[in-house]
Amino acid sequence: MSSSDQSSNSHDFLESSAHLVAWPGTTKPLSIETLIAKMCAEFVRRETKDVDAAINLTLEQLVRINNVSRCYILEFKPGQTLLGQQTHEWILPGLTSRMSEFQSIPLADFMTELKMLRDGMPLAINDIHALSPEHKLSRPFQDSPTRSVLLVPMIAADQLIGVIGLSANHPVIWQPQTIQLLTIVGEMIAGALEKRQLDQKLESRLRFEKFIAELGVNLIHSETEDLDAKIKSSIGFIGEYLEADRCYIMMASKEKDLVNVTHEWTRDGIPAVIDKLQQIPIGPNSYTVRQLDQGKVVTIPDVELLPPEAESLKLIMRAIGTKASAYFPMMYHEKWIGSLGVAFVRTPRSISPDDLSLLVLITQMFVNAFQRKEMEDKLRASEQRFRLMLEAITEYGYDWDIPSGNVFYTRRSMQSARPDRQEYNGNLKDWCKSIHPDDFDRVQKVLNEHLEGRSRFYEVEYRMKYVGVPDYRWVLDRGMVVQRNDKGEPLRFLGAELDIHDSRQIQEERERLIAELASKNQELEQFTYTVSHDLKSPLITISGFIGALKEDLKSGNEELIYDAIAEIQNATVKMRLLLDQLLDLSRIGRVSGKIVPIAIHELVSEALRSVDGPLKAKSIQVDLQPLPGTVEGDRVRLQEVFQNVFENAIKFCSPTGGRICVSAIKSGGEITISIRDNGIGIDPVYHEKIFGLFEKLDPMSEGTGIGLSLCRRIIEHHGGKIWVESTGVGRGTSMKIRLKAISGRHEKTETTTD
Template sequence: MHLSSNLIFRNIAEGFFLLDETGRITTCNAAASAITGYDEAEIEGKPFNVIGDNQSDPIQYRSELDEALERKKCVTEGWKLRKDGTRYWAEISYSPVFDDSEVLLGFCVLLRDITEQKKKQFDLLESEERYRLMVEQVADYGIFMLDTDGRIVSWNEGARRIKGYSAEDIIGKYFAIFYPEEDILNGKPGWELKVAVATGKYEEEGWRLRKDGSRFWANVVITAVYDAEGRLSGFSKVTRDLTERKMSEQALQESSDRYRQLAQELSVANSELSSANRELEQFTAIVSHDLKEPVRTVRSFLYLMNQHVDQQKFDLLKSSIGKGILAAQRMHELIDNLLHYSQISKIGLQRQKLNVEEVIGEAIQNLNDAVEQSGAHIRVQSEVPSIYGDRLQLVQLFQNLLANALKFTNGKKPEVEVKSWMEDGSVRFVVEDNGIGISPENLEKIFEIFRRLHFASQYPGNGVGLAVCKKVVERHRGRIWAESTQGKGASFHIMLPKI
């Protein structure tokens, strides 16, 4: 069989050549002529390596033919020249041809112009290289790749600057190396990769670790990467160092918290100032009325005494002197009570854990004489074992309330009950009596200093006791109020924080 006369390959779409056993061209098809620019007659009998490449190395060409003989095929690629001098990228496949006795007859050569495909491949490689170089030089973002197991396979300049590791330090390490110990113990790194696979991306802000162990606040984006066939090939991870922004936010938050605290303190101060102004107004009223009243009385009796002396009515002096002394004593008591009331706000609270029954028991003990004289029956039912507060002031609070219950009885034997229980996180105290009661319009007024609802001759007192109670309760951050129906007793209610 003569290869040169075999026309079966002439209609093949690819460039086709038949070579003799020495590698010289015996025939080619039209596609080969179109690719190379040579007619069959121009190249017949010439070594194939000369076609399209005058600088071709004959030794290299011979090795390609030898490889084809040994392996039954040899495929090469490279730049070739057409007859007109233009270049093209050729893929050449050599296949040996034997007769039935395994004697070499020659070679079949397929020639393909793959310039366009190669150009795209070169462009892609060039683009990938440019991208790689660009990523490697980015300094503000840590950009690196992970394999499917989360191990680091690439590292850029931004990652080195942010995290402190060189590529040699970190490539091949599991990316959990950047996470605080608590996150590693909770399995957070692996969980983030699972989220990225499930949703395509995982993004968060949180604390991460540098090589030197210091923490930085990072914005992290992990993206699952897939190959052309849709198989997971790894993950891309982009990290930004937002520590300065985080510190600024924290500083702003702290400043805002301080502002709110100052505003709250100012509100408290304003409230205290308003309370002080109200007390000042009450004090002004007291000075203008209650304190002046005994002064006027003393002055009146001194004036009478002066008249008695002028008129030589010496027998009347003793009565006037006695009444003047009583008025002076009342003024002395008023001043003492006013000083006691004002001192409550000035003396610091000595807060301590107190047994509720002991505090109420001490108040009852202080009123022992009044209890015996009145024949009072006082019951204490406390569901709260303890409370925090100032012992002296809380004893004074219950002593004043019990003293009022013993006083305003209209001749009946006092029946008094002191109860306590927890309510809405606070301790509620109630002191109930069976006394004369309080009219509804006076329920608020009774806590004003020196406010008296009855004549001193009927129910002795100076109108300070309940005002002291109100101030003690307010100093303990609580509130006090009265409930009553005229003639049916009264109950005083107190709400105090347990701690």
């Protein structure tokens, strides 16, 4: 407190202590008794933060009572190298502060005096000028107006915590009463300061405990990325609290032969050593490791006091300037994995047992945090592996965060020629939109069943829209919920979509072929059955009539004998015809003649000529209209078709006034030839049936029932069509044959050459 504002401060002092007996006028010295009484009351009642004001006021009163220039307090702190730190001073108005007078004095020069003070003896210099200029006590005052000094020790709890001093700019012969007074006042101030220090310590300790409590929460809740920063700030806090110079974490290698400093805090002005403390070899039986390994805290209050077996540690500590340190083991599953280190560079210090136990606690918190980080790293690595695996095994692995609806798709593999589907990276809604509408309900049902926990796996096939591909593609979608909350609600879903479009198409094609084969097989079976039946028929006739012949021969009925022989002959002829036609039928598509251009008109005329006999026999009138166009094909076969058709027409023609009309229409590159008769006609029900093998509508008619199926096979083999048109029984029949026409050049060539 400076003298200029002294009165106002004194006034504040007075005001804030209104409940006390008022101090006499501040400028007037109090009586010693009154002063002591007032101080007692003040120091007891004052809040810690106001102690300084009370001290300053006391110092002023001491100046005034003793008629000196200055009154001050020097505080001694453990480990300090200078005499003391002047913390309070009061000087007479008009004089200059000598705040720094004692602060520059090296403590080492005052060992004797210090011992005196410790023993409770005051240090009094009545006149500095009376000392020789070389005297160490005169040195601090060389350029000072100070002539006399009185230093009285302040002792609290048997410790010298400082001195209270009076200085005058004139020689003073210090009286015992003054010394006594000062001693009493010093003790009181010491008490107050000690109380304040304890309060501060308590406060600091509380702050530290609060920090520890918060640290626990902090380390648990922090993201692992932030962990290093959290640890670093934590060790900084610890360092500040312990008034240390370095605080660091070092981790042991797996083999416990090396340690690395991983985190370091250093006080401002203290060099960092983290770079130096890497890969430091340590022996398992080294001084510190031996103890740390057993979970013991290692404290080194003074590096110089280390036992000889800790020589290497001593060297390291010296190298980095550490004077004292402490190591707290980090134990995991009862094994030492590293340490929290606290180092003192400026002065060696020891850590209180209470603080040690708190630091053990903090160290364990760090262990837990590191362990958690390691677990999370492992988890992340395994998740990464999982995703890589997903990517490797399927086209579209996905990870669906159910509450948010976000879907993470693995990228398609580079080798894949399949379309990209980046569009669906994002949200479930996009996925829903890409499902084929016809499949959606089914997919949703299967999915819901799984989400509600009613099925172990989700597996469904559906069509999916790809980006840049017009058609839907089939996918096989499989997966499962891998995480649920306490209520059993699904949280996370992992799955993979496999493109099965091609294989499904192949499957479908296969099924179609199998069905076709089965139908062909059945057709063949039917064919074989029919053939065998129809081939059997003449044989039955033969064997039956041979049996009858035996009986007839016994009876000698000639008429019957000849009849039986005739039937047998008929049957053999029929048999031969059947076999020939079947052979014919089987040849179609297998054995074919030369493919040549054929003029239709010529072909039809030829066929008509071949049935000239039967036509004449039934007196059938033929109306052959001009037939334009040329086709390409096997001439013999095609003629066979027309001949067969004419034979049928003749067979079913009206017995009287029979007429056959042949005409053709050419359109769209096709020629349709129509052969119309005025015969019995065919019920539309049988229009298709008549082309079947061995199908005969009239059992009594001649023929094998192969003819029309043979025709159909020949025409179809030529890429054409044959069908029947008839409005019904008695209305005649139109047989239609459609064939592909070839270009006019051939036609022309054909007609001119013919």
